[in-house]
Amino acid sequence: MAKAARRHLGEILYKAGLVEKQALIDAIKAGQAGKKRLGDVLIEKGLIDEENLAKAIAKQFDMKYVNLDTATITPESLKLVPEDLIKKHNVLPLGLDNGRLKLAISDPVNLDAMDSVRFRTNKELDCYVANPSKIRKFVTDSLDQSRAEESDRLRHSIDATAAELAEAGHEFQAEVLKAGQVAGDDGPVVRLVNLIIDTAVNMRVSDIHIEPMADRVRVRYRLDGVCFEKDNIPKNMQAPLMTRLKILSGMNIAEKRVPQDGRIKRTIGNQDVDFRVSALPGNHGESVVLRILRPDAVNIGIKALGFESDDYDRFQKIIRRPNGIFLVTGPTGSGKTTTLYAALQELNKPDKKIITAEDPIEYSFAGMNQCQVREDIGLSFDKILRAMLRQAPNIILVGEIRDGIVADVAIQAALTGHLVFSTLHTNDAPSAITRLVDMGVKPFLVASSIQAIMAQRLVRIICKNCKTVDKDPDPLHLRLLNITPEDLKTNSIYKGAGCSQCNGMGYKGRKGIFEMVELNNEVRELAFSKAPIGELRKACIASGMRTLMEDGKLKIFRGVTTPAEIAAVAQTEGVVT
Ligand SMILES: [Zn+2]
Incomplete structure (x- = not known):
């Protein structure tokens, strides 16, 4: 490909009988006047088609020519070269051959293109000259198609997740998940993680437990010290879900055998919320716990x-x-x-x-x-x-x-x-x-x-919104706490009936x-x-x-909490004396 040996493009075209002599001379003059390349002038004047020009250019540079209409190229081969290079230099990877990358190029003079591809792919190249318009069309069509397929996959995965959520009785989550599909183009896992975290913060839970089980991934929240099941995520979302959480919290995503710690910082509403995250390997995969650290707490x-x-x-x-x-x-x-x-x-x-x-x-x-x-x-x-x-x-x-x-x-x-x-x-x-x-x-x-x-x-x-007198308190609790019938003559016992403000729990805070x-x-x-x-x-x-239990009794009689709460603490901690 030494420059001295290179033949003139006009000569090649003329000898192949593709252009008349006078037309060629005119085109060369026009090219010199307009500082245009001969091939471009000939195309502009309609004297030659792109396919024949590509063949002639291949001959001129002593390179192989490829007809993209008959070549077998798969959309997969596009992945051999970074998309930005493909678009910038209008090149098309054709496949691998013995470790060498077969590359269709539109311009053999563009050494920068070949150097960049060689450098980025770390592969030796076999270059083929091809019709530039056809390279461009193939690249555009393939990329469009793979984008369409990707968004198709995304939509299906969201629909499937939403359907499973709805089936499990989480209509609200399903709606949010689907709504998010319109709002942004983040992956479903990204949205799912955001949903889990934001919902937790808005509900004022203290920690989030994401626990892989044999057939699903269980999401539990701890609210006011009590764990409850919030969601179940399909098993097939487990790997991407864990990866996303580990990326967010700065953990090593490849390490799955040892416990890891991390942190997530996130702005929710107008406050910065910190999450302390820990991952622990288990028999069904790593379980992740996010502890929410709220400055206002x-x-x-x-x-x-x-x-x-x-x-x-x-x-x-x-x-x-x-x-x-x-x-x-x-x-x-x-x-x-x-x-x-x-x-x-x-x-x-x-x-x-x-x-x-x-x-x-x-x-x-x-x-x-x-x-x-x-x-x-x-x-x-x-x-x-x-x-x-x-x-x-x-x-x-x-x-x-x-x-x-x-x-x-x-x-x-x-x-x-x-x-x-x-x-x-x-x-x-x-x-x-x-x-x-x-x-x-x-x-x-x-x-x-x-x-x-x-x-x-x-x-x-007790939730202030649904607080009501408990006319029938559990006698076992009363006995545990030494609350006598005498006490009940002068004091009322209260409970929370459960309302929307306390998620039906009857307690809030x-x-x-x-x-x-x-x-x-x-x-x-x-x-x-x-x-x-x-x-x-x-x-x-x-x-x-005043003992814990006596203090608890004061709070029962003031209607702050219930005998059940104090009894639970007293029973498990041996506070009863
Ligand atoms: Zn309530």
């Missing part, structure tokens, strides 16, 4: 936590002490973090330095120094805590006292003039004392450093029930002498502690 303030007025006053006093430890106890999901965040929020003023060690940091507060525990790099609670003390804080939050080491450092901090907030996994307040001793903390340190302990649980509160004890001398002495839990508990009650 912690900005509720101390008033909204659910304290009775005397406890509210005590709480306000405790969190303003200059030093000592304030422990909040309860099982996972009992609202301990929310309570402590509400306290920190209130104390977060420019004159106070607040440092936290958390695992994880659930919400970011302006003006606080929050530190994430990272055990994997040795950044444990106690390490952070020791470092904190050198930063001269007023208030320290230690996310959780997990062991004796953390407890020791926290106590040391409390005894050296810091107010320390932390949590502990015990069922009731007095048990926190014995738990710390069990962890190996010296009883005199426990006795001298702890200012107050508060145990709490979250209970669902949650509040805490509490038992709060400030350590007096008697309790401190019992702690010091390692007294049994029963004695500690009696002393706490004697000092004015």
